[in-house]
Amino acid sequence: METVVSGIRPTGKLHLGNYFGAVKNFLKMQKEYNCYFFIADYHSLTTHPTPGDLHGNVKQVLAEYLACGLDPEAATIYIQSDVPEVAELTLLMNMNAYLGELERTTSFKDKARKQPENVNAGLLTYPVLMAADILIHRAAKVPVGKDQEQNLEMTRKFAGRFNRIYNQEYFNIPQSFNYGEELVKIPGLDGSGKMGKSEGNGLYLADDEKTIRKKVMKAVTDQGPTEPNSVMPEPVRNLYTLLEVVSTPDTVEYFTEKFNSCEIRYGDLKKQLAEDIVKFNAPLRERILDISADAAYLQKVVNMGKEKAQASAAKTVKEVREIIGFKPF
Numbered sequence: 001m002e003t004v005v006s007g008i009r010p011t012g013k014l015h016l017g018n019y020f021g022a023v024k025n026f027l028k029m030q031k032e033y034n035c036y037f038f039i040a041d042y043h044s045l046t047t048h049p050t051p052g053d054l055h056g057n058v059k060q061v062l063a064e065y066l067a068c069g070l071d072p073e074a075a076t077i078y079i080q081s082d083v084p085e086v087a088e089l090t091l092l093m094n095m096n097a098y099l100g101e102l103e104r105t106t107s108f109k110d111k112a113r114k115q116p117e118n119v120n121a122g123l124l125t126y127p128v129l130m131a132a133d134i135l136i137h138r139a140a141k142v143p144v145g146k147d148q149e150q151n152l153e154m155t156r157k158f159a160g161r162f163n164r165i166y167n168q169e170y171f172n173i174p175q176s177f178n179y180g181e182e183l184v185k186i187p188g189l190d191g192s193g194k195m196g197k198s199e200g201n202g203l204y205l206a207d208d209e210k211t212i213r214k215k216v217m218k219a220v221t222d223q224g225p226t227e228p229n230s231v232m233p234e235p236v237r238n239l240y241t242l243l244e245v246v247s248t249p250d251t252v253e254y255f256t257e258k259f260n261s262c263e264i265r266y267g268d269l270k271k272q273l274a275e276d277i278v279k280f281n282a283p284l285r286e287r288i289l290d291i292s293a294d295a296a297y298l299q300k301v302v303n304m305g306k307e308k309a310q311a312s313a314a315k316t317v318k319e320v321r322e323i324i325g326f327k328p329f
């Protein structure tokens with residue numbers, strides 16, 4: 001079975017866009033591949049060297065993914081910093097990563113611009129740490145979004161270079177991977193494209209009923225159609241896209257007809273949408289709360305993940321050491 005590796009940033013809570021994107025992918029992949037999913041807490045230090053509540057953030061993200069159905073029996077779910085072998089592989093890979101290529105990566109340049117007071121070496125070598133995450137399990141596939149493609153390209157470069165330098169086909173050259181075409185793109189509530197973390201745009205799985213209603217009622221619309229069967233403007237189409245995800249086909253049809261005959265009242269549409277999102281979220285939210293409160297379960301999951309991930313990581317580091325030429329006396 002092919003190995004898949006993916007890292008999860010321990011920042012922010014999951015929103016519906018994440019749920020119908022990355023999370024859905026993970027749920028499929030864990031059944032079909034040998035999956036390693038980890039929370040990238042080392043990485044988070046590159047931008048937040050003194051995080052307010054590192055542990056709390058990691059715990060929240062872990063609880064949310066578990067609540068969505070990530071299965072610690074099927075996949076290896078672990079915390080990056082629980083596997084310090086990753087740090088050793090990073091150090092070894094750093095010897096064959098060049099300053100010029102690291103400085104040229106888009107994400108480094110972006111972050112250096114955003115945090116000019118903290119252009120640290122970790123930021124520069126972020127792609128090396130990410131390569132170590134992937135190569136430590138000798139992954140064949142990595143599910144990445146557009147924003148991570150360049151980092152994965154760097155991983156391929158480092159893997160190929162290692163193989164060439166030490167004259168061995170040791171690392172797989174990992175391929176990017178997604179079920180992209182099958183996924184619905186979840187729009188935001190502010191009239192723009194994708195659901196994200198920005199203010200007034202995202203609906204979080206952990207949001208309570210009142211918050212969901214308030215956000216949906218504030219969603220951007222317009223004055224309404226003036227001619228039958230007119231083209232839906234983007235903000236309105238976005239609400240229908242959300243409706244299609246959380247409501248019944250009958251409901252979608254009802255409101256589509258109302259739009260097409262110019263009888264639509266956006267207030268009614270939003271009320272229905274809010275109720276259906278509340279219904280959709282309720283069981284997830286409850287599970288998030290239950291799991292977050294279950295310290296013993298979380299500890300069990302983390303320990304199990306650590307053990308499985310460490311077994312795989314230690315084997316790679318041992319072999320890499322041998323390949324490079326470290327020998328016991």
Ligand code: TRP
Pocket residue numbers: 005006007008009040043129130133134142143144148151
């Ligand atoms: N850089 C990724 C992100 O920002 C997170 C990440 C770290 C990752 N290591 C990884 C993703 C390894 C895939 C594989 O989202």
